[in-house]
Amino acid sequence: MSRKILIVEDEGILRVGTTLQLMSLGFEVVGHFQTGEEAVDNVVDLNPDLILMDIQLAGKMNGIETVREIQKKIDVPVVYLSAYSSHELIEEAETTKPFRYLVKPLDEMELKFTIETAIDTYQRQKRVEIKDEVLDNLHGLLYRFFVKDKKVNFINGSSESIIGLSERELTDFEGHFLEQFIIEEDQENVLNTMNNSLNSKVSFTMNYRIRNNNKINYFHEMGQPVYGDEGEITHIDGIIFDLNTEH
Structure with a gap:
Protein backbone atom coordinates (compact mmCIF):
# COMPACT_ATOMS: atom_id res chain seq x y z
CA MET A 1 0.00 0.00 0.00
CA ASN A 137 -5.42 -0.32 31.69
CA LEU A 138 -5.19 -4.09 31.92
CA HIS A 139 -6.71 -5.32 35.17
CA GLY A 140 -4.53 -8.39 35.38
CA LEU A 141 -0.96 -9.41 36.12
CA LEU A 142 1.10 -10.31 33.05
CA TYR A 143 3.94 -12.74 33.65
CA ARG A 144 6.65 -14.68 31.84
CA PHE A 145 7.61 -17.93 33.58
CA PHE A 146 10.95 -19.48 32.56
CA VAL A 147 10.33 -23.19 33.08
CA LYS A 148 13.93 -24.45 33.07
CA ASP A 149 15.32 -21.77 35.40
CA LYS A 150 12.20 -21.70 37.61
CA LYS A 151 12.07 -17.91 37.40
CA VAL A 152 9.11 -15.64 36.85
CA ASN A 153 9.10 -12.03 35.64
CA PHE A 154 6.08 -9.80 36.14
CA ILE A 155 5.59 -7.37 33.27
CA ASN A 156 2.95 -4.78 34.20
CA GLY A 157 3.11 -4.63 37.97
CA SER A 158 4.21 -6.43 41.08
CA SER A 159 2.87 -9.80 42.14
CA GLU A 160 2.01 -8.30 45.49
CA SER A 161 -0.38 -5.78 43.90
CA ILE A 162 -2.56 -8.51 42.35
CA ILE A 163 -2.07 -11.75 44.24
CA GLY A 164 -0.86 -10.39 47.57
CA LEU A 165 2.46 -12.24 47.45
CA SER A 166 5.89 -10.72 46.89
CA GLU A 167 8.41 -12.10 44.39
CA ARG A 168 10.58 -13.21 47.33
CA GLU A 169 7.80 -15.53 48.47
CA LEU A 170 7.44 -17.21 45.07
CA THR A 171 10.32 -19.67 45.42
CA ASP A 172 10.78 -23.39 46.02
CA PHE A 173 8.30 -24.79 43.51
CA GLU A 174 8.32 -27.64 40.99
CA GLY A 175 5.39 -26.89 38.70
CA HIS A 176 3.32 -23.74 39.01
CA PHE A 177 5.05 -20.82 40.74
CA LEU A 178 2.00 -20.34 42.99
CA GLU A 179 1.63 -24.02 43.84
CA GLN A 180 2.56 -23.78 47.51
CA PHE A 181 -0.14 -21.14 48.06
CA ILE A 182 -2.96 -22.77 46.05
CA ILE A 183 -5.38 -24.51 48.38
CA GLU A 184 -5.13 -28.29 48.42
CA GLU A 185 -8.51 -28.92 46.78
CA ASP A 186 -7.42 -26.96 43.66
CA GLN A 187 -3.84 -28.18 43.31
CA GLU A 188 -4.59 -31.34 41.32
CA ASN A 189 -6.64 -29.45 38.74
CA VAL A 190 -3.93 -26.80 38.37
CA LEU A 191 -1.16 -29.37 37.87
CA ASN A 192 -3.24 -31.43 35.41
CA THR A 193 -4.11 -28.30 33.42
CA MET A 194 -0.48 -27.22 33.26
CA ASN A 195 0.79 -30.68 32.28
CA ASN A 196 -1.84 -31.04 29.56
CA SER A 197 -0.89 -27.64 28.16
CA LEU A 198 2.82 -28.44 28.10
CA ASN A 199 2.38 -31.92 26.64
CA SER A 200 -0.15 -30.87 24.01
CA LYS A 201 1.46 -27.50 23.26
CA VAL A 202 -1.83 -25.66 23.70
CA SER A 203 -2.92 -22.64 25.70
CA PHE A 204 -4.60 -23.11 29.07
CA THR A 205 -7.16 -21.43 31.28
CA MET A 206 -8.04 -22.27 34.88
CA ASN A 207 -9.50 -20.99 38.13
CA TYR A 208 -8.01 -21.56 41.56
CA ARG A 209 -7.96 -20.26 45.09
CA ILE A 210 -4.98 -19.03 47.11
CA ARG A 211 -4.77 -18.99 50.88
CA ASN A 212 -2.81 -16.02 52.16
CA ASN A 213 -2.84 -14.73 55.75
CA ASN A 214 -5.78 -17.02 56.57
CA LYS A 215 -7.80 -15.49 53.75
CA ILE A 216 -8.92 -17.30 50.59
CA ASN A 217 -8.66 -15.32 47.34
CA TYR A 218 -10.03 -16.32 43.93
CA PHE A 219 -8.05 -16.05 40.66
CA HIS A 220 -8.42 -16.81 36.97
CA GLU A 221 -5.34 -17.55 34.88
CA MET A 222 -4.69 -17.89 31.15
CA GLY A 223 -1.38 -18.83 29.58
CA GLN A 224 0.45 -20.04 26.50
CA PRO A 225 3.62 -22.18 26.45
CA VAL A 226 6.31 -20.92 24.07
CA TYR A 227 8.74 -23.31 22.40
CA GLY A 228 12.20 -22.94 20.89
CA ASP A 229 13.47 -23.95 17.45
CA GLU A 230 14.15 -27.51 18.58
CA GLY A 231 10.73 -27.99 20.13
CA GLU A 232 11.82 -27.44 23.72
CA ILE A 233 9.71 -25.24 25.95
CA THR A 234 11.41 -21.95 26.80
CA HIS A 235 8.79 -20.13 28.83
CA ILE A 236 5.11 -19.56 29.51
CA ASP A 237 3.44 -16.21 28.87
CA GLY A 238 0.32 -15.68 30.92
CA ILE A 239 -1.98 -13.37 32.81
CA ILE A 240 -3.63 -13.69 36.22
CA PHE A 241 -6.91 -11.94 37.01
CA ASP A 242 -8.13 -11.13 40.50
CA LEU A 243 -11.71 -12.41 40.90
CA ASN A 244 -12.15 -11.45 44.52
CA THR A 245 -14.61 -8.66 43.78
CA GLU A 246 -16.98 -11.34 42.51
CA HIS A 247 -16.96 -13.37 45.74
Whole structure:
Protein backbone atom coordinates (compact mmCIF):
# COMPACT_ATOMS: atom_id res chain seq x y z
CA MET A 1 0.00 0.00 0.00
CA SER A 2 1.46 3.36 -1.05
CA ARG A 3 2.00 6.04 1.58
CA LYS A 4 -0.38 9.01 1.41
CA ILE A 5 1.26 12.43 1.33
CA LEU A 6 -0.27 15.89 1.71
CA ILE A 7 1.70 18.83 0.25
CA VAL A 8 1.25 22.41 1.45
CA GLU A 9 3.34 24.77 -0.71
CA ASP A 10 2.45 28.29 -1.83
CA GLU A 11 4.67 28.34 -4.93
CA GLY A 12 2.73 26.74 -7.79
CA ILE A 13 5.71 25.43 -9.74
CA LEU A 14 7.23 23.80 -6.66
CA ARG A 15 3.87 22.39 -5.61
CA VAL A 16 3.31 20.70 -8.97
CA GLY A 17 6.95 19.63 -9.23
CA THR A 18 6.93 18.03 -5.78
CA THR A 19 3.65 16.26 -6.59
CA LEU A 20 5.12 14.73 -9.76
CA GLN A 21 8.33 13.85 -7.91
CA LEU A 22 6.43 11.99 -5.19
CA MET A 23 4.25 10.14 -7.68
CA SER A 24 7.34 8.96 -9.57
CA LEU A 25 8.71 7.63 -6.26
CA GLY A 26 5.58 5.56 -5.68
CA PHE A 27 3.81 7.77 -3.14
CA GLU A 28 0.15 8.76 -3.34
CA VAL A 29 -0.41 12.52 -3.20
CA VAL A 30 -3.83 12.90 -1.59
CA GLY A 31 -3.82 16.69 -1.78
CA HIS A 32 -1.69 19.72 -2.61
CA PHE A 33 -2.70 23.11 -1.27
CA GLN A 34 -1.46 26.66 -1.59
CA THR A 35 -2.61 27.93 1.79
CA GLY A 36 -2.66 26.69 5.34
CA GLU A 37 -6.37 27.35 5.60
CA GLU A 38 -7.09 24.87 2.80
CA ALA A 39 -4.92 22.24 4.45
CA VAL A 40 -6.62 22.65 7.83
CA ASP A 41 -10.08 22.43 6.27
CA ASN A 42 -9.33 19.21 4.35
CA VAL A 43 -6.75 17.29 6.40
CA VAL A 44 -9.21 15.10 8.33
CA ASP A 45 -10.98 13.89 5.19
CA LEU A 46 -7.68 13.26 3.37
CA ASN A 47 -6.11 11.47 6.37
CA PRO A 48 -2.50 11.59 5.10
CA ASP A 49 0.34 9.43 6.42
CA LEU A 50 2.66 12.46 6.31
CA ILE A 51 2.53 16.18 5.55
CA LEU A 52 5.17 18.10 3.60
CA MET A 53 4.75 21.66 4.87
CA ASP A 54 6.37 24.81 3.48
CA ILE A 55 7.51 26.60 6.61
CA GLN A 56 7.02 30.09 5.12
CA LEU A 57 3.56 29.98 3.58
CA ALA A 58 1.94 33.10 2.24
CA GLY A 59 -1.50 33.93 3.58
CA LYS A 60 -3.02 34.30 7.03
CA MET A 61 -1.08 31.36 8.49
CA ASN A 62 2.52 30.33 7.97
CA GLY A 63 3.51 26.67 7.95
CA ILE A 64 4.11 26.49 11.69
CA GLU A 65 0.72 27.98 12.53
CA THR A 66 -0.91 25.62 10.05
CA VAL A 67 0.71 22.59 11.67
CA ARG A 68 -0.50 23.72 15.10
CA GLU A 69 -4.07 23.86 13.81
CA ILE A 70 -3.74 20.49 12.07
CA GLN A 71 -2.39 18.89 15.25
CA LYS A 72 -5.61 19.90 17.01
CA LYS A 73 -7.46 17.65 14.55
CA ILE A 74 -5.21 14.68 13.76
CA ASP A 75 -1.90 13.16 14.82
CA VAL A 76 0.39 12.99 11.77
CA PRO A 77 4.16 13.32 11.16
CA VAL A 78 5.33 16.55 9.53
CA VAL A 79 8.38 17.39 7.44
CA TYR A 80 9.02 21.09 6.91
CA LEU A 81 10.26 22.46 3.59
CA SER A 82 12.20 25.70 3.29
CA ALA A 83 14.60 27.48 0.96
CA TYR A 84 16.01 29.30 3.97
CA SER A 85 14.89 29.90 7.53
CA SER A 86 15.98 32.13 10.35
CA HIS A 87 17.15 30.69 13.65
CA GLU A 88 14.09 32.15 15.34
CA LEU A 89 11.75 30.47 12.85
CA ILE A 90 13.43 27.09 13.33
CA GLU A 91 13.10 27.43 17.10
CA GLU A 92 9.40 28.21 16.71
CA ALA A 93 8.94 25.25 14.36
CA GLU A 94 10.53 22.92 16.93
CA THR A 95 7.54 23.48 19.22
CA THR A 96 5.43 21.46 16.75
CA LYS A 97 7.89 18.51 16.92
CA PRO A 98 8.50 17.97 13.20
CA PHE A 99 10.34 14.88 12.02
CA ARG A 100 12.83 16.81 9.90
CA TYR A 101 13.53 19.89 7.76
CA LEU A 102 14.33 19.61 4.05
CA VAL A 103 15.95 22.39 2.04
CA LYS A 104 14.47 23.30 -1.35
CA PRO A 105 15.09 22.33 -4.10
CA LEU A 106 14.44 18.79 -2.92
CA ASP A 107 16.85 15.95 -3.59
CA GLU A 108 14.80 12.98 -4.78
CA MET A 109 16.57 10.24 -2.83
CA GLU A 110 16.74 12.33 0.34
CA LEU A 111 13.03 13.08 -0.01
CA LYS A 112 12.14 9.40 -0.41
CA PHE A 113 14.33 8.30 2.51
CA THR A 114 13.00 11.05 4.78
CA ILE A 115 9.34 10.27 4.08
CA GLU A 116 9.70 6.51 4.55
CA THR A 117 11.77 6.91 7.71
CA ALA A 118 9.38 9.47 9.19
CA ILE A 119 6.30 7.31 8.61
CA ASP A 120 7.96 4.11 9.86
CA THR A 121 9.26 5.88 12.99
CA TYR A 122 5.86 7.41 13.70
CA GLN A 123 4.06 4.08 13.30
CA ARG A 124 6.51 2.31 15.63
CA GLN A 125 6.02 5.00 18.25
CA LYS A 126 2.24 4.68 18.00
CA ARG A 127 2.43 0.91 18.44
CA VAL A 128 4.52 1.39 21.58
CA GLU A 129 2.08 3.99 22.91
CA ILE A 130 -0.88 1.68 22.27
CA LYS A 131 0.89 -1.24 23.96
CA ASP A 132 1.74 0.91 26.99
CA GLU A 133 -1.85 2.13 27.21
CA VAL A 134 -3.19 -1.43 27.06
CA LEU A 135 -0.80 -2.53 29.81
CA ASP A 136 -1.71 0.45 31.97
CA ASN A 137 -5.42 -0.32 31.69
CA LEU A 138 -5.19 -4.09 31.92
CA HIS A 139 -6.71 -5.32 35.17
CA GLY A 140 -4.53 -8.39 35.38
CA LEU A 141 -0.96 -9.41 36.12
CA LEU A 142 1.10 -10.31 33.05
CA TYR A 143 3.94 -12.74 33.65
CA ARG A 144 6.65 -14.68 31.84
CA PHE A 145 7.61 -17.93 33.58
CA PHE A 146 10.95 -19.48 32.56
CA VAL A 147 10.33 -23.19 33.08
CA LYS A 148 13.93 -24.45 33.07
CA ASP A 149 15.32 -21.77 35.40
CA LYS A 150 12.20 -21.70 37.61
CA LYS A 151 12.07 -17.91 37.40
CA VAL A 152 9.11 -15.64 36.85
CA ASN A 153 9.10 -12.03 35.64
CA PHE A 154 6.08 -9.80 36.14
CA ILE A 155 5.59 -7.37 33.27
CA ASN A 156 2.95 -4.78 34.20
CA GLY A 157 3.11 -4.63 37.97
CA SER A 158 4.21 -6.43 41.08
CA SER A 159 2.87 -9.80 42.14
CA GLU A 160 2.01 -8.30 45.49
CA SER A 161 -0.38 -5.78 43.90
CA ILE A 162 -2.56 -8.51 42.35
CA ILE A 163 -2.07 -11.75 44.24
CA GLY A 164 -0.86 -10.39 47.57
CA LEU A 165 2.46 -12.24 47.45
CA SER A 166 5.89 -10.72 46.89
CA GLU A 167 8.41 -12.10 44.39
CA ARG A 168 10.58 -13.21 47.33
CA GLU A 169 7.80 -15.53 48.47
CA LEU A 170 7.44 -17.21 45.07
CA THR A 171 10.32 -19.67 45.42
CA ASP A 172 10.78 -23.39 46.02
CA PHE A 173 8.30 -24.79 43.51
CA GLU A 174 8.32 -27.64 40.99
CA GLY A 175 5.39 -26.89 38.70
CA HIS A 176 3.32 -23.74 39.01
CA PHE A 177 5.05 -20.82 40.74
CA LEU A 178 2.00 -20.34 42.99
CA GLU A 179 1.63 -24.02 43.84
CA GLN A 180 2.56 -23.78 47.51
CA PHE A 181 -0.14 -21.14 48.06
CA ILE A 182 -2.96 -22.77 46.05
CA ILE A 183 -5.38 -24.51 48.38
CA GLU A 184 -5.13 -28.29 48.42
CA GLU A 185 -8.51 -28.92 46.78
CA ASP A 186 -7.42 -26.96 43.66
CA GLN A 187 -3.84 -28.18 43.31
CA GLU A 188 -4.59 -31.34 41.32
CA ASN A 189 -6.64 -29.45 38.74
CA VAL A 190 -3.93 -26.80 38.37
CA LEU A 191 -1.16 -29.37 37.87
CA ASN A 192 -3.24 -31.43 35.41
CA THR A 193 -4.11 -28.30 33.42
CA MET A 194 -0.48 -27.22 33.26
CA ASN A 195 0.79 -30.68 32.28
CA ASN A 196 -1.84 -31.04 29.56
CA SER A 197 -0.89 -27.64 28.16
CA LEU A 198 2.82 -28.44 28.10
CA ASN A 199 2.38 -31.92 26.64
CA SER A 200 -0.15 -30.87 24.01
CA LYS A 201 1.46 -27.50 23.26
CA VAL A 202 -1.83 -25.66 23.70
CA SER A 203 -2.92 -22.64 25.70
CA PHE A 204 -4.60 -23.11 29.07
CA THR A 205 -7.16 -21.43 31.28
CA MET A 206 -8.04 -22.27 34.88
CA ASN A 207 -9.50 -20.99 38.13
CA TYR A 208 -8.01 -21.56 41.56
CA ARG A 209 -7.96 -20.26 45.09
CA ILE A 210 -4.98 -19.03 47.11
CA ARG A 211 -4.77 -18.99 50.88
CA ASN A 212 -2.81 -16.02 52.16
CA ASN A 213 -2.84 -14.73 55.75
CA ASN A 214 -5.78 -17.02 56.57
CA LYS A 215 -7.80 -15.49 53.75
CA ILE A 216 -8.92 -17.30 50.59
CA ASN A 217 -8.66 -15.32 47.34
CA TYR A 218 -10.03 -16.32 43.93
CA PHE A 219 -8.05 -16.05 40.66
CA HIS A 220 -8.42 -16.81 36.97
CA GLU A 221 -5.34 -17.55 34.88
CA MET A 222 -4.69 -17.89 31.15
CA GLY A 223 -1.38 -18.83 29.58
CA GLN A 224 0.45 -20.04 26.50
CA PRO A 225 3.62 -22.18 26.45
CA VAL A 226 6.31 -20.92 24.07
CA TYR A 227 8.74 -23.31 22.40
CA GLY A 228 12.20 -22.94 20.89
CA ASP A 229 13.47 -23.95 17.45
CA GLU A 230 14.15 -27.51 18.58
CA GLY A 231 10.73 -27.99 20.13
CA GLU A 232 11.82 -27.44 23.72
CA ILE A 233 9.71 -25.24 25.95
CA THR A 234 11.41 -21.95 26.80
CA HIS A 235 8.79 -20.13 28.83
CA ILE A 236 5.11 -19.56 29.51
CA ASP A 237 3.44 -16.21 28.87
CA GLY A 238 0.32 -15.68 30.92
CA ILE A 239 -1.98 -13.37 32.81
CA ILE A 240 -3.63 -13.69 36.22
CA PHE A 241 -6.91 -11.94 37.01
CA ASP A 242 -8.13 -11.13 40.50
CA LEU A 243 -11.71 -12.41 40.90
CA ASN A 244 -12.15 -11.45 44.52
CA THR A 245 -14.61 -8.66 43.78
CA GLU A 246 -16.98 -11.34 42.51
CA HIS A 247 -16.96 -13.37 45.74
